[in-house]
Amino acid sequence: MDDSLIIYVVASMVTVMAISCWRRRCQKSLAPVPSGYGKVFKSHLFGKPTIVSTDPEVSKFILQSVSEDFVPFFPGSLTELVGKSSILVINGSLQRRVHGLIGSFFKSPILKAHITADMQRDLQEIMASWRDDQIVYIQEEAKYMVFQIMVKTLIGLGPGEHLQFLRHQYQKFVAGIISIPVKIPGTRFYRSLQAKKRMMKLVKYIIQEKKKNNTGCISRDIIDAFLNDGSGQLTDDLILDNVIDLMIPAEDSVPVLITLAIKYLSDCPLVLQKLKEENTKLKHKSLEGEDLQWMDYMSLSFTQNVISETLRMGNIIPAVMRKAIKDVEVKDHFIPEGWCVLPYFRSVHLDKEIYDDAYKFNPWRWKDKDTAASSFTPFGGGQRLCPGIDLSRLIASIFLHHLVTGFTWVAEEDHMVNFPTVRMQRNMPIKVKRKNIDILLS
Numbered sequence: 001m002d003d004s005l006i007i008y009v010v011a012s013m014v015t016v017m018a019i020s021c022w023r024r025r026c027q028k029s030l031a032p033v034p035s036g037y038g039k040v041f042k043s044h045l046f047g048k049p050t051i052v053s054t055d056p057e058v059s060k061f062i063l064q065s066v067s068e069d070f071v072p073f074f075p076g077s078l079t080e081l082v083g084k085s086s087i088l089v090i091n092g093s094l095q096r097r098v099h100g101l102i103g104s105f106f107k108s109p110i111l112k113a114h115i116t117a118d119m120q121r122d123l124q125e126i127m128a129s130w131r132d133d134q135i136v137y138i139q140e141e142a143k144y145m146v147f148q149i150m151v152k153t154l155i156g157l158g159p160g161e162h163l164q165f166l167r168h169q170y171q172k173f174v175a176g177i178i179s180i181p182v183k184i185p186g187t188r189f190y191r192s193l194q195a196k197k198r199m200m201k202l203v204k205y206i207i208q209e210k211k212k213n214n215t216g217c218i219s220r221d222i223i224d225a226f227l228n229d230g231s232g233q234l235t236d237d238l239i240l241d242n243v244i245d246l247m248i249p250a251e252d253s254v255p256v257l258i259t260l261a262i263k264y265l266s267d268c269p270l271v272l273q274k275l276k277e278e279n280t281k282l283k284h285k286s287l288e289g290e291d292l293q294w295m296d297y298m299s300l301s302f303t304q305n306v307i308s309e310t311l312r313m314g315n316i317i318p319a320v321m322r323k324a325i326k327d328v329e330v331k332d333h334f335i336p337e338g339w340c341v342l343p344y345f346r347s348v349h350l351d352k353e354i355y356d357d358a359y360k361f362n363p364w365r366w367k368d369k370d371t372a373a374s375s376f377t378p379f380g381g382g383q384r385l386c387p388g389i390d391l392s393r394l395i396a397s398i399f400l401h402h403l404v405t406g407f408t409w410v411a412e413e414d415h416m417v418n419f420p421t422v423r424m425q426r427n428m429p430i431k432v433k434r435k436n437i438d439i440l441l442s
């Protein structure tokens with residue numbers, strides 16, 4: 001049976017089970033300590049008894065918990081593909097060390113300055129090739145663009161044959177992330193493992209070359225940052241697994257964030273108008289000869305609100321999964337050892353009690369709302385809070401700025417799908433028209 005069919009059947013079963021559990025949850029209590037009527041209920045996911053939390057307080061508790069209580073849980077296929085040293089699966093002091101290292105690297109103002117300059121240059125080049133009335137597939141363009149930027153940031157590899165090879169292999173690798181873990185030639189999982197091996201060979205070669213020439217001073221990319229760590233804890237295998245896994249958001253989450261923002265903007269002319277006004281002011285600065293810096297983009301408050309609202313409604317990562325390694329009690333709920341817990345962000349982000357008119361794309365709501373509140377967790381939280389927050393926002397802001405100040409567009413028919421990952425089904429086709437620079441200056 002074809003992999004995709006198996007996934008479809010399993011997914012349908014999981015969905016049906018989840019819905020029936022959802023329906024029953026009003027009558028059933030959470031064993032062994034009753035939860036009563038509420039937002040926390042039992043289910044069965046990926047073959048594991050699972051407690052689903054749609055309660056922000058319970059979810060916050062789980063996210064903030066230490067690895068002595070909960071560890072990440074992933075379906076079998078994912079664990080094998082990401083590798084046993086990946087930050088996604090390691091725990092304790094090693095996870096904290098790798099998380100800290102990645103976090104401080106991505107927070108570095110020097111890195112942000114490089115990314116801003118590279119991205120502005122690459123975007124201008126790409127957008128210069130767009131012709132009037134051309135159909136541009138935003139999701140594809142964003143994937144191409146972000147992958148190029150991220151690979152440079154992660155392994156120092158610029159455009160060329162190797163980058164193309166890496167991207168090709170990467171697409172095969174990612175395609176197997178949600179698949180049945182059957183290691184037989186011809187299955188998606190097998191192809192994915194083979195692609196990872198080929199990528200590892202290339203990245204291993206780069207690591208070795210860097211080791212030969214490494215002076216231990218400046219970290220130009222994440223491999224340098226790992227090699228300069230000096231703790232002796234970070235083996236080559238750990239560096240390899242993590243460098244490759246860090247490409248996942250480049251090919252998926254960040255491009256999808258950009259794509260969904262453009263989808264919502266296309267549906268909401270008032271929001272688009274306000275975004276254009278804010279970005280046109282910034283464009284004047286660059287037309288007057290000033291180079292735009294990363295802080296210029298991050299200070300665009302309405303643009304940041306558009307990004308927050310896209311994250312809230314789009315739910316690019318709708319949930320995370322943890323496994324209890326001992327009995328845990330939280331807010332009258334008892335989570336037995338060995339059970340999984342799924343803090344389900346999507347329900348919270350679309351909860352009418354928390355967000356007025358929750359299904360309306362309304363960036364103005366963020367004017368007085370705290371993006372650090374426990375009810376807003378698009379990047380997770382606690383010790384495993386995504387270290388790529390600033391970077392994702394920066395890349396999305398730069399993309400939006402160049403699009404809204406350089407072009408007008410009409411979106412073609414497309415729709416969002418949520419399974420197995422969030423994306424636009426037809427890659428978000430838009431028909432673009434270049435803006436007249438004189439109009440912009442007037």
Ligand code: HEM
Pocket residue numbers: 072087088095099102246247249250253254257316317320321377378379380381383384385386387388389391392
């Ligand atoms: C829109 C973009 C992104 C979204 C929505 C997102 C979301 C998330 C979420 C929800 C988690 C928490 C997972 C958990 O608690 O188990 C996470 C973790 C992580 N993210 Fe992101 N992410 C994005 C972009 C990025 C980028 C650009 C990078 C860096 C290249 C990145 C690197 C990571 C890493 C390394 C972790 C694991 C942290 C750990 O387990 O210690 N993410 N992300």
